[in-house]
Amino acid sequence: MSDHAVASSKPAVHFEPDDQVERLKTEILRKLTYSLGKNPSVAQPHDWLTAGILAARDHAIDVWQGTTKESYATGRKRVYYLSLEFLIGRSLAETLNNLGLTGAMAQAMRELGVDLDRIETIEPDAALGNGGLGRLAACYMEAMATTGVPALGYGIRYDHGLFKQRIDGGKQIEVPEDWLSFRNPWEFERREASYRIGFGGSVTGTTMPGEVFWAPEETVFAVAYDTPIVGWRGRDATTLRLWRARAMHPLSLDAFNQGDIIGAVAERNRAEAISKVLYPNDSTPAGQELRLRQEFFFTSASLQDLVRRHYRQFGTLENLSDKVSIQLNDTHPSLAVAELMRLLIDQHKMEWEAAWAITSATISYTNHTLLPEALETWPVALMERLLPRHMQIIFGINARFLNDVRRDNPEADLATLSLIDESHGRRVRMAHLAFVGSHKVNGVSALHSSLMKETVFAPLHAVFPDRITNVTNGITERRWLFSANPGLTSLLQETCGEAVTDDIGLIRRLGAHAGDTGLHDRLRAIRRANKERLAKVIRQDCGVTVDPNALFDVQIKRIHEYKRQLLNILETIALYDAIRSEPYRDWAPRVKIFAGKAASNYATAKSIINLINDVAAVVNNDITTRDRLKVVFLPNYNVSLAETIIPAADLSEQISTAGMEASGTGNMKFALNGAVTIGTLDGANIEIGERVGEENIVIFGMTAEQVEAAKRNPRPTADVIRDAPHLEGVLDAVAGGAYSPGERGRYAGLVDGLRANDWFMVLNDFESYRQAQRRIDGLWADPATWWRMSVTNTAHCAWFSADRAIREYAERIWNVPLKPAAQL
Numbered sequence: 028m029s030d031h032a033v034a035s036s037k038p039a040v041h042f043e044p045d046d047q048v049e050r051l052k053t054e055i056l057r058k059l060t061y062s063l064g065k066n067p068s069v070a071q072p073h074d075w076l077t078a079g080i081l082a083a084r085d086h087a088i089d090v091w092q093g094t095t096k097e098s099y100a101t102g103r104k105r106v107y108y109l110s111l112e113f114l115i116g117r118s119l120a121e122t123l124n125n126l127g128l129t130g131a132m133a134q135a136m137r138e139l140g141v142d143l144d145r146i147e148t149i150e151p152d153a154a155l156g157n158g159g160l161g162r163l164a165a166c167y168m169e170a171m172a173t174t175g176v177p178a179l180g181y182g183i184r185y186d187h188g189l190f191k192q193r194i195d196g197g198k199q200i201e202v203p204e205d206w207l208s209f210r211n212p213w214e215f216e217r218r219e220a221s222y223r224i225g226f227g228g229s230v231t232g233t234t235m236p237g238e239v240f241w242a243p244e245e246t247v248f249a250v251a252y253d254t255p256i257v258g259w260r261g262r263d264a265t266t267l268r269l270w271r272a273r274a275m276h277p278l279s280l281d282a283f284n285q286g287d288i289i290g291a292v293a294e295r296n297r298a299e300a301i302s303k304v305l306y307p308n309d310s311t312p313a314g315q316e317l318r319l320r321q322e323f324f325f326t327s328a329s330l331q332d333l334v335r336r337h338y339r340q341f342g343t344l345e346n347l348s349d350k351v352s353i354q355l356n357d358t359h360p361s362l363a364v365a366e367l368m369r370l371l372i373d374q375h376k377m378e379w380e381a382a383w384a385i386t387s388a389t390i391s392y393t394n395h396t397l398l399p400e401a402l403e404t405w406p407v408a409l410m411e412r413l414l415p416r417h418m419q420i421i422f423g424i425n426a427r428f429l430n431d432v433r434r435d436n437p438e439a440d441l442a443t444l445s446l447i448d449e450s451h452g453r454r455v456r457m458a459h460l461a462f463v464g465s466h467k468v469n470g471v472s473a474l475h476s477s478l479m480k481e482t483v484f485a486p487l488h489a490v491f492p493d494r495i496t497n498v499t500n501g502i503t504e505r506r507w508l509f510s511a512n513p514g515l516t517s518l519l520q521e522t523c524g525e526a527v528t529d530d531i532g533l534i535r536r537l538g539a540h541a542g543d544t545g546l547h548d549r550l551r552a553i554r555r556a557n558k559e560r561l562a563k564v565i566r567q568d569c570g571v572t573v574d575p576n577a578l579f580d581v582q583i584k585r586i587h588e589y590k591r592q593l594l595n596i597l598e599t600i601a602l603y604d605a606i607r608s609e610p611y612r613d614w615a616p617r618v619k620i621f622a623g624k625a626a627s628n629y630a631t632a633k634s635i636i637n638l639i640n641d642v643a644a645v646v647n648n649d650i651t652t653r654d655r656l657k658v659v660f661l662p663n664y665n666v667s668l669a670e671t672i673i674p675a676a677d678l679s680e681q682i683s684t685a686g687m688e689a690s691g692t693g694n695m696k697f698a699l700n701g702a703v704t705i706g707t708l709d710g711a712n713i714e715i716g717e718r719v720g721e722e723n724i725v726i727f728g729m730t731a732e733q734v735e736a737a738k739r740n741p742r743p744t745a746d747v748i749r750d751a752p753h754l755e756g757v758l759d760a761v762a763g764g765a766y767s768p769g770e771r772g773r774y775a776g777l778v779d780g781l782r783a784n785d786w787f788m789v790l791n792d793f794e795s796y797r798q799a800q801r802r803i804d805g806l807w808a809d810p811a812t813w814w815r816m817s818v819t820n821t822a823h824c825a826w827f828s829a830d831r832a833i834r835e836y837a838e839r840i841w842n843v844p845l846k847p848a849a850q851l
């Protein structure tokens with residue numbers, strides 16, 4: 028290892044004054060003694076962790092109160108980010124890093140006999156999200172704190188986040204997640220911020236503003252829990268406000284006294300079920316009533332809260348859109364459109380037209396998927412029963428909207444525009460509701476936004492040609508580079524200037540050294556240290572020993588057919604066969620690394636996990652390929668595991684069927700950390716390619732257009748297989764049980780499915796992918812080329828900073844003035 032490689036405990040960024048260490052030591056000991064009631068001599072690692080968090084939290088609160096005070100004093104416009112998911116991960120390391128306290132805290136703990144790195148790893152991940160959409164919300168909360176956008180994120184405080192994944196006999200087992208079992212030291216319960224959320228019942232009164240009366244049959248309380256999220260250098264903080272459901276009557280004494288113990292707590296259980304658990308699904312809408320209750324619960328609580336705050340501050344709602352922007356993270360909170368109308372009309376006696384102008388000027392909507400099966404719709408009958416007043420309002424919006432359209436264009440196809448889909452029973456189209464109720468609707472990559480205009484939203488786009496816009500996703504470099512990869516960060520500071528951590532654009536300076544083999548050696552040493560760290564995790568969690576000199580080839584993300592882990596593992600089998608048939612060729616040693624969770628009801632995705640593990644068992648025990656190929660599936664993929672894996676990756680697999688991955692954000696994290704991408708022309712891969720240059724990314728496969736054409740007019744499977752010389756053997760082996768000797772038919776269905784209908788173009792793209800992988804072998808064998816590519820990737824990915832994305836939202840969608848750079 029070179030002496031430039033940096034152990035992970037060394038802070039990437041240090042700007043704390045010297046007396047911070049003494050001060051932190053005192054604070055930690057005070058927290059231990061007076062908040063936890065523990066004597067240092069008997070304190071356990073979790074006690075030190077909590078004391079450390081409480082000490083860090085005090086600093087976060089100082090920042091937070093400053094931001095809040097300033098935002099009230101200046102009356103600046105606020106952004107409310109509504110999301111059913113916030114995939115935060117751990118908070119201690121990021122908070123310390125942003126406060127510039129990492130080094131001081133490590134030193135303080137060390138002097139108290141505690142290893143900060145070790146206790147940081149026992150903080151549970153806050154896994155209140157499934158994948159990309161939830162992690163994006165978390166990155167944006169931090170980026171808004173960094174760029175000084177006054178913001179509040181609203182969501183649900185699930186008792187149980189995304190399930191934990193165990194792998195047992197190669198199969199995924201879901202285990203409940205329990206992040207709150209030892210309490211959450213970051214949060215503050217706000218009893219005063221508590222709202223009544225109604226369900227069911229009936230609507231009476233006249234249609235006049237303020238004279239409609241909704242008498243819900245059932246009411247639950249939403250209680251707020253707040254967490255500060257500190258931005259870079261601790262200049263500002265945003266607030267994450269999560270709602271917990273509580274029953275109005277926690278116990279029926281009548282029922283209890285009659286011996287009906289279950290009945291006595293029935294109301295409580297029904298109410299509290301709303302914030303009990305995150306739906307573990309990231310594409311197919313669950314369609315269950317509880318999900319709709321979750322959506323309305325958090326949307327209503329959030330809108331009541333923000334309307335009340337605004338009214339208190341300004342004494343009117345007329346100027347709401349001047350002072351408030353509401354961003355809907357996908358359609359999950361799209362009832363906000365109807366709920367804001369209800370609050371304005373029924374409670375604040377506004378006329379419909381005025382209320383509508385305010386609503387649509389205040390709300391905007393981000394779409395994250397075009398997969399038709401993932402677009403939310405709810406049966407009208409269910410909505411009428413659960414939310415009768417909202418259903419009336421949705422009908423009112425629809426009638427006026429369709430009237431306007433008909434007036435302007437008598438030819439328009441109203442059935443495709445309507446908020447109600449009449450073709451499969453009557454259902455409310457939530458994306459239409461969000462679209463019509465917003466002033467801006469955005470996609471999350473350039474390709475995705477143009478496909479929105481051409482496909483799912485084409486009819487609405489024709490009516491509102493200025494509404495769809497693009498904001499390509501971004502990631503926070505504080506977590507994904509500075510904190511996850513301190514070794515690379517130190518080198519960047521040295522090469523591009525210390526200011527690179529404040530101005531990520533300076534990372535471009537690295538490009539001038541792309542061909543410098545001295546720099547390559549240092550990068551190799553940093554990567555090597557990161558790979559050794561990952562190799563330890565692999566040994567612990569998979570029982571497999573891997574060689575850190577091998578190419579680490581990584582695909583980590585939710586398991587889904589469109590993401591095509593299956594393509595990857597089939598190609599791995601082809602490679603395995605090739606190595607065995609020519610064992611004396613100098614194959615580039617590879618470690619194939621997979622991680623990701625499958626939705627619990629998604630049988631095909633679970634079968635793919637099983638196949639990866641079955642292939643791993645065969646390959647890893649084969650003596651002929653021993654030094655050349657290893658396959659591992661790391662269990663329980665989460666934010667923390669991603670932070671360990673990404674800085675250790677040489678190759679980033681971004682191989683979705685073109686047109687199906689809205690953006691991807693993992694692709695950005697890998698490229699920024701210097702991994703080379705093998706990918707399709709999909710989502711943000713295209714924009715990564717544009718920035719790093721086509722010679723620094725390996726692109727393969729059909730384009731989105733070709734995929735569309737092939738779906739309309741599929742090629743016969745026999746032809747596809749004939750043109751891919753290695754494919755037939757691979758499919759026959761899998762289907763025949765070569766990798767599942769204990770159950771030969773295990774993958775017959777999976778392979779039959781591919782042969783019958785190659786919807787995701789796994790077979791169609793196979794040969795192109797295989798050849799791209801062989802090109803990778805050649806590039807890897809030539810270190811000067813490989814590291815030039817790696818350097819160029821890091822040097823040109825500054826644009827994918829979440830700060831850039833937030834600035835685009837602020838300027839083009841929210842109309843929030845940015846703080847002048849001098850104040851940042």
Ligand code: 26Q
Binds near residue numbers: 161401692
């Ligand atoms: C909806 C209804 C009922 C139950 C679950 C859902 C549900 C939950 C989560 C539907 C979709 C999701 C998540 C979608 C998601 O994560 N999309 C990803 O968003 C990223 C951020 O924009 C993109 O980078 C990814 O391309 C996109 O797949």
